[in-house]
Amino acid sequence: MKKKLVSLLLALSLVLALAACGGNGEDKKSGGSDGPITVGVINNDPNESGYRTANDKAMRDTFTEANGYKATFYNNNDAAQQIATAQQMIQDEVDYLLLSPASTTGWDTVLQDAQAAGTQVILFDRMLEADESMYAAAVVSDMPAEGKTAVDWLAAQNLSEYNIIHIQGHMGSDAQLGRTGALDEKVAAEANWNYVTQQTADWDEATAKTITQSVIDSGKPFNVIYAENNGMARGAAAALDAAGITHGKDGDVIVMGFDSDKWAFEEVLAGRWNYMGLCNPLQADTVDTIIKDLENGKAPAQKIIYTPEQGFDAATLTQADVDKYGT
Secondary structure, three states: OHHHHHHHHHHHHHHHHHHHHOOOOOOOOOOHHHOOEEEEEEEOOHHHOHHHHHHHHHHHHHOOOOOOEEEEEEEOOOHHHHHHHHHHHHHOOOOEEEEOOOOOOOOHHHHHHHHHHOOEEEEEEOOOOOOHHHOOEEEEOOHHHHHHHHHHHHHOOOOOOEEEEEEEOOOOOHHHHHHHHHHHHHHHHOOOEEEEEEEEOOOOHHHHHHHHHHHHHHOOOOOEEEEOOHHHHHHHHHHHHHOOOOEOOOOOEEEEEEEOOHHHHHHHHOOOOOEEEEOOOOOHHHHHHHHHHHHOOOOOOOOEEEOOOOEEEOOOOOHHHHHHHOO
């Protein structure tokens, strides 16, 4: 009888120990049927651009308590601050770390620590330099393809000479590298493609206006503004307007931007800009589906999922396109 009682007590102790560790010896996290799925969402500053505002809003609207999540959000354009916060989220034992990295490099330790802790990493919006085994999935824009599409369009304009004001975004970001890369290659390859200036405005409209005004004041000839987001294109166009320089479909200067802002689509539709490369900010629903599938033991069919995008030209853009793609 005493032996049976001891055995029962030992069995009870084992059950209680397993319950404390997660019930069945599996991951100790709170996701699945035991409670809300915990996510840490690291994004860039929503004030960076209209694109970023839409991207941030979509993430916050999706990862809610009503949708089965307990989410912590952090926004910063500084990669070091993002990395420090990611480490804290891993220590807090989030189930998933959703990451839009400000820089493509510097994340190795974060990814290794996440893997060791059982935190699954999903990239959104921007890629980083890492082996695919270090993250569960990536729902991103194909930034090099965006750059190539834009440069191919520009080449098709058949200008006798390309004198370009190139206004770059946040240096080292996936968007900047992709949109710069194709243009750098073309300028290096073609004798009649030249940079009048190549500077970063760090996504800032006012800085882009200042850069453009500086070129105008220098008297150097230019006929293309290639701005790596719409806000910077708007700043550049404002400098042209102030100087009485025509631009757009029937103007002296080609204006090019990127992202998905509805107001920028309308600039192209009205012929005040020539081109806009669509960068789709709405990845949240796809990330949500991936997480729900992972919770049910289903791995993503693709490791990297590119959001559908294209370039739009003032000569062919329609109001239907503006209504469909503008955010």
